[in-house]
Amino acid sequence: MKETPAAEGNGASTTPMDKVADIGRDIGEYIRLQRNNAKISLRQLSKLAGVSNPYLSQIERGVRKPSAEILQQIAKGLRISAEALYVQAGLLDLPSGGPVPDAIRADTELSERQKQVLLDVYESFRRENRAARTSDTDTQPEE
The missing domain is CATH 1.10.287 (Helix Hairpins)
Incomplete structure (x- = not known):
């Protein structure tokens, strides 16, 4: 298996795609935390936000990075500000x-x-x- 140039040396990867993946994980973790704080199941949030259960699960696991529109729907389902999700996702500055x-x-x-x-x-x-x-x-x- 060939090592990519970004992973050579000290093993740290800092490619733009890695940064996007980190943002996806961060927003997913944040959504999961907010969902748990609200005591809402994944299935319940899926219904409230109008987002499919598998897609929402992928967002929380950092597999998918949601669009601004999906973040707005999730924010509505969680009853939090969409701005908070936009900031967390890196779409807006804090x-x-x-x-x-x-x-x-x-x-x-x-x-x-x-x-x-x-x-x-x-x-x-x-x-x-x-x-x-x-x-x-x-x-x-x-x-």
């Missing part, structure tokens, strides 16, 4: 926001809905504080 939003998004113990609620609350506090600071500077007497 929104920036600093250490607190990043920590919330990275927490694997929270559901996507819980993450979104926390992010909404956090942003509402930040807006409130900005508004308070603005009104404080507007009402201070000039010297």
Whole structure:
């Protein structure tokens, strides 16, 4: 059996196809984690998302990389944001926001809905504080 050039040397493979395969595995693992957190069977998610059971199984195992449309259907079935799946699949960049939003998004113990609620609350506090600071500077007497 002949070794491919990407696998020569230290044994690490970094071809573009390997990266695509890694993304497929990552999104599949993420979907499985979200499905398990929601306590939904593969068959149930298949029905909710309108995706065949074998195809969904292949996605979770990293054999297939789903399209944006399929990700949207899966997100609907899981009741999570399609954006979360797009980010995980590498179709969108992770929104920036600093250490607190990043920590919330990275927490694997929270559901996507819980993450979104926390992010909404956090942003509402930040807006409130900005508004308070603005009104404080507007009402201070000039010297």
